[in-house]
Amino acid sequence: MANDEAREAGGSPGATRDESAVSSELRGLSLNTEPSVPALSQPPPSRPISSGVVSVDITAQFMAAAATLGPGELIKDPFFTLFESVGALEIMDPKMDSGCLPAEELEDDTYDFARPLLPEEVVGIIDQLLCLEHYSGGSAPSIVLGTDSCPRPPENNWAQDVALALDARLEFRDAFLHAIELAELRIQPDALQVPWKSMLAAMEGVKKTHKLGKNLPGAFSVKLQRRLASTMPPRPIVQPSFDEACERWLRFCKDGASVIDVLRYADPQSLLKFVLTFQAQKPQPLVFIRTLMQDLIFADNIMLGQMSIRQVMDDDLALLVLPASMLLDPTNDEVEAVQDPRFAVAQHMEEFRQRAFPAYFEVFRTLCQNRSRTRRMLCRAIQEWDKLQIDAEDIDQLVEHAVGGGRSRGGMTSEGPTAADALPLSSWAFLYKLQLMEWVTQLGFELEVYQVDELPGMYWYLSYLAKRRVQHVERIRSFTVRAIQEHQQPRAGRKASTLSTAEHTAYVRSLAFLRATLIDASASWELAEALSCFYSVLQRTGEMPIPDRPFGSEELRYELRMRPFAAGGPSELPPFDIFAAEVKQADRSVAEMLTYAEKAVGAAKKGFEALTKLDEREESFSAFCHDRWVARTKGMQKSAIFAGIAVATAQKAALDEGTQNRSRLTIEVPTPDKCYHEWWVVPKITIKPAAT
Template sequence: MSPAMPEDELADVAEASRSLTIQDRENESKGINFAAERLAQEARQPLSFSGSRGTKDVTAEFAAAAKRLQPGQLVKDDYFTLFEAVGALEIMDPKMDSGYIPPGDSVEPLFDVCLGLPAEEVIWIMDELLRLTIVWHDGYPLSQTVYTSLHVDRLLSPDNKAPYTFSFGDTTDQYDKTEERLVHVVLRAFCVALVKSCALVLHTIQSQNFYEEEDFVTHLFGRELLPGVGAEEALRLVDEAVSFVEAVELDKDMRSALSERLQFVRLYVSLLMNDIDDWTDMTAMGEIADTHALARARPEAFSDNVQRQLATSTPPRPMVPITWKESHQRWLKLSGDITEAGDLTDYDVCQSPHGLQRAIWVFVYRNPTPNTFARAYLQSKLFAGEQVTEGITFFDLMLTDMRDLVLAGHEFADPQSFVVEMPADPRHKCSRIMESFMDKAFDEYMNLYRMVCQNRCRIRRTFTQSVGILDVLEKDAQRSDAELDGVIGGILLPTDDDSALIALNPLTSWTKYHKLLVMAWTIQLGFETDIYLPHETGMMYWYLMVFAQRRRKLLEHIDRFTSARVKNLASSGDVRPQAEAVVSLDWLAVLRKEVDLTISLSSALWQLNTALAMTKAIEAPKRDYAQEQLLYDVRMKSYLGIAHDPVPSLDEYRDAEQSIRSIDEACVNVDSAVKDAKACLAELKKTTSKQGKYFGTENEWKREMKQLETSCVAVGVQTFQLRRTAYKHGQQSLKGVLEVRIPPPGSRYHDWWPVPQVKEKKATGKA
């Protein structure tokens, strides 16, 4: 219990408050007077920092009051002053104050890091450091992980200089006893190597796209990661420690356990230095796990009190403790993720833009999700140099994408046309025009690969920004197409009724396709990140269907020109361009089937959600002051600025919604759409990895087909449940009869396709 404020200070505070009220009485509002009077009254009361007296648990009352608020309703107290706001922060609360020292605790840790330790305790400290390192990989700060080691803290201490030892002041550096040398030779080398590994990991992450604090904490808290020692020197220290362990008189199992840990950290640093490139060797972690039972705990070698000395004002963040067994599994997972990331840079994958793009999506969607370092490692493998992989530049990747989609077999998209230097040659002119456009589109095109390596929320937010950029780029594509038409006279075909000619406009078509694809991704990522309210789900499925229909129409447009090109090349006898155009036709057929699946499944889910809204089983929350148009503008903000192919208005959506006149009609339409979706899936299952460009990810392709098929079955089951309940009760409104639940992410058949779960409520009350 803190002592009460002295009477003279109470009088001063009260007098100052009364003076403020008197001086401002004529100009200030009634609220200011009220606040001043309340301050004066509170100043007379003794302050308490103890929870033993004068406290009341208001949790239940607060929860009850919160339930009375409508969704979106705000509560504002005009008289809640800055003094009260600051007073709400409890300075002596350990959760808020990182410098708080509990009673009986010492400011400095009492453990002596120079103390010799037996082998089993050294093994435990090594294992604990490995555990904390993988916890740091998961996004927790160094101050709560690696830095808590008092041995590491001594190495990083500002008064410790190269060669960074555990000794203090004038203490001799000669250690004769085995236990002392286990600390000052073996454990020191292990700690130095582990600290340098942290520096290498930080360099990899910070050189790529990531979001600090959100993905990874890069803050060093005023400490340097042994700048006077290079990674090569750390490896030399480890080698010396291994030699010592092999020669020292210890139990054979102890010697083997120490050597395994030293070899593991040496391998880890070598992999981070790119001296070796086979991350599968990290399976040696299994041998370490087998000898963990030899360790004997020495918890005094670690202390959370270290953070009191660090340059930070940030309170500790809550951590989820993991066991040694769990940390072992995470090390193995990191090894597996990085091995998979290395496989994505194989030539067979990278030579196909869509195959590479699909492989990156598959990598990011590994379960559990690869951590920040693994995703940064993939980015560094793909984008750190001037080539995606050996022999394939970024320019080649982008040009191949254009050829695969819109210009397969065409002369001016051939790579050989870009080396023609004769200014009068049409190929030279066309290649310069295309190069100019590709320079403008390059950054945004590469984002289609790079930004997939971010966390889910950032992928969606980045792609919503890309929509506007791609729409502006479409205007540049139109200008470039006009310049190409001026050189080669345009790529033209007659319309269906032969009344006019239509142009391919390849660069515009290519840009529009990617824009429509990204728009669909943003909606489906919105489903995955669960940002839509239940009553918005139907509307977003409708917009997804509209975007897919536009993409389907564009693919039909491109397919007409590609088919005509195949016929022309067949008559000319030019085999290589013809084969390229035939492969493109197969690819376009797969794309049409995929977009047909999207149209059918989104149509089914839109109409199912609309039917549920008709029954009042799904309703928008009551908003007294909200306007429907403003709510629509906020939800569709990312798409409202599109100049080419603008999104449908709210009125158009309402017209489509009102076209569904009854629950029975909606259910019939849903069943028909599900049947079409299943037919599309049956066709997609027949495609080869070469046709569908999913080589290297065949297992994931099959798994996704199975998930989509299960989603289709689930839509049919829920539709049947809705129809049966509607017939049973014979009423349009089923509010209070039907219970509808949107499964959260992680419990769906496919995270991009949430299917509402419809359940009839059981009757309550006495018969």
């Protein structure tokens, strides 16, 4: 029995006697005079041992810490991201966590990767891989295409067909890798487009031979998916149809070939329109294509693979505010004489470039993002351009002082008040700031940021910004025309001179661009004003009532909507009292407002029609994107025509502010994707039939 107890204690009898003797000797050496505690008959239970894991019970500490928090108090941990928190909520949810296994399911995959495959099985695997790759590029497409059934002629050789199918798929992969490799060169756009066109042709072959493949569901197992570290928790595999994937790959190839045209530089405004129109396509190009466009434009801080940012920005300044100006003459950098005015001009212009580079560079980068992120980034960019405008005013004064008695063309002269009033650099910055503010407002309509009852106010604000842009462009144009006249007029001690060919071309191009900008801004001003009046009429007559909001007010909502524009300066953000008075127009009757809207719509329609007739290079400045730009402009023209029909319908209904005429119209406000242009939400108006 003693031996059994010793064994249960974990030792032999001899070892127990030895340990007892040692213990008695130690007790004799102890300085403690208190009676010793008798030895336990059983040793304490051993703690569980786990490889590399130490378990600690923190229940008490957690409850004590939680007790110190008030109701509704939130704790933010900067190291615990939103992605991780959402992933933690989804863990062990069978609908969201593919790693959640039923008790009867094996964890290891049973698919044999070493087994031989038939050629048609290889075709099926590649096609399934194409489907999965297409889905990873963004959200699932909203259009499901029907399957094209093509019966195979019996005389064809099956083995040869499968060989051609495999060849088409390998050719597609090879062309894709070749396209990525060549894109790093950023030269010779025609050569860079060849692999993209080869991909397009190969994808057509893939689409035609898809029926030859044989599906292998086990080759793409969820058990393999859950072992990947790319998602946490792992997501279920989405299985889109092959037709969806094929159509998306075809569009991917077409967009890839089209984006290469961005390297064909004509002028900065054509480059800007290219990015704008390319990103505005519906559906928007995939992330890979948008990233490729960013890389083509400004990889390694080299614009389009061959130009400096200074060269592009100087071209922009020359086109907008400084045509044929000595301020942009590159020879100024070679002047070393401190007393020479050109030395000071070069120093001040370089200071301006260093200050403007980041903001100008960021405009192109921002426009390459998705639409929601573009609007958010543009809101932040407005503040930077406002600061740049203030700094540019100081540099304008320094440049004018440095020029002194000299003469600098393009709106900077030494005679009369024009020299101090031209301010070309700050005018350039202010024009861009106004354009950014318009884009933010217009993207708000496209992204459905505004409620239906907010449309009158936001369209009025858009018309306000467009009107400011018209006035500012007219001011720039007046200084440009005055510079030409002063150059050709004789002065004291100097005869009248004629412009050189280069100077004449610079002035002509600048005036042509300013004219196109005036037409565009005027048409936007008129159409936005017309829609604001029309929506205000519908609200005043009760056809489109304003919902009750007991926990808010119009002034607070105005402050919220105008928060992105508060950084633009007080002149670009009218007070709420003025805003409300201009939107409601209480001093005008309904008939007067409808008449004004009718005239404004007619002017907008003529303006957009004039834009569609402009030349690609010399008038519209839409080189290499003219077709897309014209299509969008025609969409604006159709919106103006549709708005005219809606106004005419309201006039026919003889609306007034009396209650007896309410609810005579059926009003449908479409979503932006159903409009002719996503920036112009025109309501569909029909007159209700009279009750019998």
